[in-house]
Amino acid sequence: MHSFWQDLPRPFTILAPMQGVTDVVFRNLITEIGKPDVLFTEFTNVEGLQSRAVEKVKEALLFTKYQKPIVAQLWGIHPNDYYLSAKFCKDVGFDGIDINMGCPDKLIVKRGSCAALIKNPDLAKRIIEQTKKASGNVPVSVKTRLGFEKINLDWIVFLLEQEISSLTIHLRTVDELSKVPAHWEVMHEIVKLRDKISPSTILIGNGDIQTYQEIQDKYTTYGNEGFMIGRGIFQNPFLFNKSVNIDYVTVEQRIALYIKHIKLFDKTWKKKNPALLKKFCKTYLSNFEDATSLREKIMLCSKTEEMLVILKNYKGKNTIIK
């Protein structure tokens, strides 16, 4: 089936789904300052989408038309809940539906979801089938890891046999969490397997990428089409904008961006806990003389209004340290 995945540039970029980080607000900001080729929502629980808490759960699936192409990421255990959730995602206009088969969170894995599916291919197969059945022309993809305790290419072969539109591989095992460098060298073998088993499945590599140059180098070396970046965005929110060098973004611009983020957060979420915004403190307030003391002040705030007053009144030492 032809889908938007085939029409993307080569190599293409994706901002990784990160629960508690890549909400509609942060994605809006990234869309404005340096848009990746594809965006993903945070992972969203399919059972939650069928529960009484549906309105709250659905918040993770908010998006704007400027964020397209955007992929809804789902997780859960019951194939029928995937069916119903995929139908919803299709109806609200998502460009793709991704199934999380990689999250290593202990409680989630204990429930048999996400990374636990690596050990339960029968259930993984049924989940993919039901998601595809409901999604119509909307492409279905999977994001996973290299294996559970150790690298297990049989798992990757199994996924490639499911005729999914794209496959994202976080190049670590579940047990490795994020504690060891990503095993990019395995990508050679995975590309060969893909070419043999399912040439139309688009391959996306993920793990430890910090710069656009690394994407170019890895594309030349390994040949997978897509590159997904997660934590790198904390170091450089302009990462997807090839014409901006973070070293030349002034302190005023960084503070203005944080203010914009906070205001958009307030406007969108109204009563949400502003502690979420503190996760971005270091992203915006780094590499200048007063950055540490400014961050300390922000961390003490309990309201967004207080954060805004501190940032708006800041008139300190503002030379960027490269």
Ligand SMILES: Cc1cc2nc3c(=O)[nH]c(=O)nc-3n(C[C@H](O)[C@H](O)[C@H](O)COP(=O)(O)O)c2cc1C
């Ligand atoms: C705070 C945080 C939240 C995450 N949430 C999700 C998620 O909702 N869905 C998912 O597939 N992966 C999630 N991940 C994993 C990332 O998408 C990515 O696979 C991982 O961070 C490795 O990429 P990186 O080295 O570029 O950060 C999360 C990672 C972090 C740090």
